[in-house]
Amino acid sequence: MGQQEKVATSLAGTVSEEISASLTAVDAELARRYPGDPGTRQPVHTVYVPGDVFAPGTLRSWGDQALAALDEHAPDAASFAAVLGIPEELAGPVHDRVRAKLSREPVEDLRIDFEDGYGPRPDAEEDEAAARAARLVSEAYANGTAAPYMGIRMKCMEAGVRDRGIRTTDVFLTGLMAAGGLPEGLVLTLPKVTYPEQVTAFVQLLEAFEKAHGLDAGRIGFEIQIETSQSILAADGTAAVARMIDAAQGRATGLHYGTFDYSACVGVSAAYQASDHPAADHAKAVMQVAAAGTGVRVSDGSTNVLPVGPTAQVHEAWRLHYGLTRRALARAYYQGWDMHPGHLPTRYAAVYTFYREGLEPAAARLAAYVAKAGGDVMDEPATAKALSGYLLRGIDCGALDTAEVARLTGLTRADLDAFASPRRGDLTVTAP
Numbered sequence: 001m002g003q004q005e006k007v008a009t010s011l012a013g014t015v016s017e018e019i020s021a022s023l024t025a026v027d028a029e030l031a032r033r034y035p036g037d038p039g040t041r042q043p044v045h046t047v048y049v050p051g052d053v054f055a056p057g058t059l060r061s062w063g064d065q066a067l068a069a070l071d072e073h074a075p076d077a078a079s080f081a082a083v084l085g086i087p088e089e090l091a092g093p094v095h096d097r098v099r100a101k102l103s104r105e106p107v108e109d110l111r112i113d114f115e116d117g118y119g120p121r122p123d124a125e126e127d128e129a130a131a132r133a134a135r136l137v138s139e140a141y142a143n144g145t146a147a148p149y150m151g152i153r154m155k156c157m158e159a160g161v162r163d164r165g166i167r168t169t170d171v172f173l174t175g176l177m178a179a180g181g182l183p184e185g186l187v188l189t190l191p192k193v194t195y196p197e198q199v200t201a202f203v204q205l206l207e208a209f210e211k212a213h214g215l216d217a218g219r220i221g222f223e224i225q226i227e228t229s230q231s232i233l234a235a236d237g238t239a240a241v242a243r244m245i246d247a248a249q250g251r252a253t254g255l256h257y258g259t260f261d262y263s264a265c266v267g268v269s270a271a272y273q274a275s276d277h278p279a280a281d282h283a284k285a286v287m288q289v290a291a292a293g294t295g296v297r298v299s300d301g302s303t304n305v306l307p308v309g310p311t312a313q314v315h316e317a318w319r320l321h322y323g324l325t326r327r328a329l330a331r332a333y334y335q336g337w338d339m340h341p342g343h344l345p346t347r348y349a350a351v352y353t354f355y356r357e358g359l360e361p362a363a364a365r366l367a368a369y370v371a372k373a374g375g376d377v378m379d380e381p382a383t384a385k386a387l388s389g390y391l392l393r394g395i396d397c398g399a400l401d402t403a404e405v406a407r408l409t410g411l412t413r414a415d416l417d418a419f420a421s422p423r424r425g426d427l428t429v430t431a432p
Helices: 013-022 024-033 058-073 077-084 088-104 123-143 162-178 196-213 240-247 259-265 278-291 311-330 341-357 359-371 381-397 402-409 413-420
Strands: 045-050 109-113 149-153 186-190 222-226 252-257 297-299 336-338
Touching: 013 024, 058 088, 058 311, 058 341, 077 088, 077 311, 077 341, 088 341, 109 186, 123 149, 123 162, 149 162, 162 196, 186 196, 196 222, 196 240, 222 240, 240 252, 240 278, 252 278, 259 278, 278 297, 311 336, 311 341, 336 341, 341 359, 341 381, 359 381, 359 402, 381 402, 381 413, 402 413
Parallel strands: 045 109, 045 336, 109 149, 149 186, 186 222, 222 252, 252 297
Antiparallel strands: none
């Protein structure tokens, strides 16, 4: 031990107390606005099915159609990997996991659509379809055939369709309550939001429903669909999407980018409307920054190029979808839309390749961080958070197994959760 240093200060203890008192309101505001990621599973995609098309066998049908597409156009691991450019060492594991996923859980998030995919209908017809959707969703959760997340996209809060959207929401939620209550995986999507006041109005609707049924305040959350330029940049030059998150009063769970409505809104011609257009990148970057730290997740949009027709045409569509999905993952958009069963093989192939190719490097970096072993990268707590989040997302979607992650990192699922959503105080790491 060397010479003990003499510690001296110049400030009275009251200075620290006064500074803390002056920041009390800021501390509370930080906690309210930026609670961090909720730590729950985020689906890798959302599948949209029109309200009049959704049936008890829809989810299984999508999985069967996706498997049939693989059988016809890429019947084995080598051919599937060759189409998409998957590295040879990952061809088998990815192919096997994709097929297993399509057999076990082909859809992670389903939205029964009463907006663009459904269109204007007579009130009695939409009433009946909304009531039927509620019954089928309740039955699916009761018999174990539901997707992890399910719900509806109602019509928007604009004047021409507002009453219809409110009524469809009421009919659907009332039907769920009558069938036994709201499922844990319930998700609502509010489309074509242009002004924060429309979000406030939807919150008012949900508050009224919760009071009518004696539900806890805030029980029903919803996603905000970003489909207009005004939702990104308001007339006064502010980022309207940030104000929308605030207007949701803690109910917003996601921001979903609408590729084609947004592209058309800013004047992109039809041939160039895609999720990798510069206009799309700008909108999603603003969404991402606005949502950071709030617990609201960002979802990419979709492609309208369907993998149908001759094998060569299917392969071309698959390569496009795979590339767009990989591009989104690299930009931290961990969710997207899928519009056709033929998109499922490439959705899962892209997601699984993304996580499996990075498994060992991420696990090694996290294990070294925990062991303070260093290495050729100097990682910080924020990086440990990102590494843990990466591994957890891989586990949740089926790309990775808990056991293999534990073997490579020496960490349990609880340890990963703690790193991904750190709390004040020391982190205790347990053995797997």
